[in-house]
Amino acid sequence: MALEFSAEREREFQEVVARYPDRQAALIPVLYLADREFGFLSPEAMEYVARRLDLPLTRVVNTASFYTMLRKRQTGRFHIQVCVNVACHLRGADGLLRHLERRLGISPGEITPDGLFSLEGVQCLAACGNAPALQVNYEYHEGMTEEAVDRLIDRLRAEAAPKGGEATRE
Amino acid sequence: MSDGGKTPSRGHLLRCGPGEAILDLRLHETMGGFQALRKALAMDPPRVVEEVRKAGIRGRGGAGFPAGVKWGFLPKDDGRPRYLVINADEGEPCTFKDRYFIEQDPFPLLEGILISAWAIQAHRVYIYVRGEFQKGIRTLEKAIADLRRAGYLGRTVAGRPFALDVFVHPGAGAYICGEESALLESLEGKAGRPRNKPPFPASVGLWGCPTIINNVETMACVRLALLHGAEAFLAMGRPGDGGPKVYGLSGQVKRPGLYEGPMGVTLRTLIMDWGGGTLGDRPIKGIIPGGTSTPVLGPEHLDVPMDFDSMKAAGSMLGTAAATVFTDDTCPVGVLLRIARFYAHESCGQCTPCRDGTGWLERIVEAIEHGEGRPGDCERLLSAARMITGNTICALGDAAAFPVISFVNRFRQDFEDHIAAHRCPFGAV
Structure with a gap:
């Protein structure tokens, strides 16, 4: 099935392209749109972006492969990124990451079998004054403790549970 | 000029405390917002450039290059469009000041951008914001609207005929894009690999056009310099290094966070007075004074003023003035391992000494920390680091090598103890 932007994404696409005097400059913002629309940047998604911006596919792949935030594979519905750089390391980030591994039963780079969570150790998130820090889908959670992480996971599970039903899995 | 007393000042650069924000344009107006812009618009653009030069604003992205001098490198108008690009790709580990402006107080940053665009006669501005700052990107886009x-x-x-557009451009998770020529490559939609210089961006920058790239805090300083006048701004700092400064404090201290003071407060004021000293009042083992690329200092440096020239004289760099402190119960090899891992991960791979060298540094430090170090590893680290410095297109190679050299020299005994004991004496696994 051919990929296509939804009407809203199409509107964002037109708006983004108008910001630059050069088509390729819109590539990273448009790759973000494709990531959001199609879940991640599959080869088909990159072909679609190349066609929409009238760029050679190799140029799209070359750019997409350079940047870690342009996802080349699926992540969990809640992608948890724990800072493991110096400032967070000095405030217990290693323990926090290990706690999350135990709690979710996955290692960094993996997705829980129910598809809800994925986990990753990442570099400095510029939250050093309130370390240790993590992001869930790029939303900050700072000054974290193991208890706060447990509450966060419980809340995210509840958020994902079908209305009026039990949590999907425990 | 003085140390600024024991109480941090607030209000010039840091208008909000933790958890506070000024996101309403009208509120910014009632706090004196746009007065500086109106002053600037009443002046001829070259006079604004001169004012910024006289204020002694040194680039707050870490390099400390005088902003007014940089602006002076723009060629005479030759018909090409000029661009102003704001480097909001804050990624240097231990640095967290620009995020404050972007998320909590965007209008002084944007007002500084408007003034600067007028000064250099740029009709189009791109703010390159680190991709992880999703909230900040939304905040800026709303403020621009x-x-x-x-x-x-x-x-x-503000009533003066001058066509101006400001756009937010998201980064995508590559530290190297904080390097200004890599940032331009990235803005053009390419992989962020630094360009050879010369030519410098002021003459050949974005799409081959004259481009000025300035840091976020620098923009907030431009606004203050116009608001208070160049002389008053300069007098708030050190000779030739003007203004108030945002200081970061992180690591094993009682009150980490952002503080504002005059340029040149001592490490002691920041760490002991404002930060309340170390956790458990333990002795300080190391101080990374301005982001992980700046050489590590020790407790004997507590009285060094934090300004560009004094930190250089002390053998380190001011960088982003974001001090990270660790105490005597922390393994310095473990700290260096996090730093070495970072630069190995973020090397763009363009220059062999950096691409291969950063990997060697990471692997040797990792081996030492995990009890697999061999006699002679300290020499191997120093020699590999020295083969990187000065041999790469951009400064990432130096940024990776400096901490290795300074950690090995300062904590040599800790490294040798790891190697001799075949384990980390601090109990790290």
Whole structure:
């Protein structure tokens, strides 16, 4: 099935392209749109972006492969990124990451079998004054403790549970 | 000029405390907002450049290059469009000041951008924001839309005919894009690999056009310099290094966070007075004074003023003035391992000494920390680091090598103890 932007994404696409005097400059913002629309940047998604911006596919792949935030594979519905750089390391980030591994039963780079969570150790998130820090889908959670992480996971599970039903899995 | 006393000042650069924000344009106006812009718009653009030069604003992205001098490198008008690009790709580990402006107080940053665009006669501005700052990107986009509605952007700026547009451009998770020529490559939609210089961006920058790239805090300083006048701004700092400064404090201290003071407060004031000293009042083992690329210092440096020249004289760099402190119960090899891992991960791979060298540094430090170090590893680290410095297109190679050299020299005994004991004496696994 051919990929296509939804009407809203199409509107964002037109708006983004108008910001630059050069088509390729819109590539990273448009790759973000494709990531959001199609879940991640599959080869088909990159072909679609190349066609929409009238760029050679190799140029799209070359750019997409350079940047870690342009996802080349699926992540969990809640992608948890724990800072493991110096400032967070000095405030217990290693323990926090290990706690999350135990709690979710996955290692960094993996997705829980129910598809809800994925986990990753990442570099400095510029939250050093309130370390240790993590992001869930790029939303900050700072000054974290193991208890706060447990509450966060419980809340995210509840958020994902079908209305009026039990949590999907425990 | 003085140390600024024991109480941090607030209000010039840091208007909000933790958890506070000024996101309403009208509120910014009632706090003296846009007065500096109106002053600037009443002046000829070259006079604004001169004012910024006289204020002694040194680039707050870490390099400390005088902003007014940089602006002076723009060629005479030759018909090519000029661009102003704001480097909001804050990624140097232990640095967290620009995020404050972007998320909590965007209008002084944007007002500084408007003034600077007028000064250098750029009609288009791109703010390159680190991709992880999703909230900050939304905040800036809303603030820019508010500016447009209020008549500060578009065909006129605050009533003065001057076409100006400001756009937010998201980064995508590559530290190297904080290097200004890599940032331009990234803005053009390419992989962020630094360009050879010369030519410098002021003459050949974005799409081959004259481009000025400035840091976020620098923009907030431009606004202050116009608001208070160059002389008053300069007097708030050190000779030739003007203004108030945002200081970061992190690591094993009682009160980490952002503080504002005059340029040149001592490490002691920041760490002991404002930060309340170390956790458990333990002795300080190391101080990384301005982001992980700056050489590590020790407790004997507590009385060094934090300004560009004094930190250099002490054998380190001011960098982003974001001090990270660790105490005597922390393994310095473990700290260096996090740093070495970072630069190995973030090397763009363009220059062999950096691409291969950063990997060697990481693997040797990792081996030492995990009890697999061999006699002679310290020499191997120093020699590999020295083969990187000065041999790469951009400064990432130096940034990776400096901490290795300074950690090995300062904590040599700790490294040798790891190697001799075949384990980490601090109990790290």
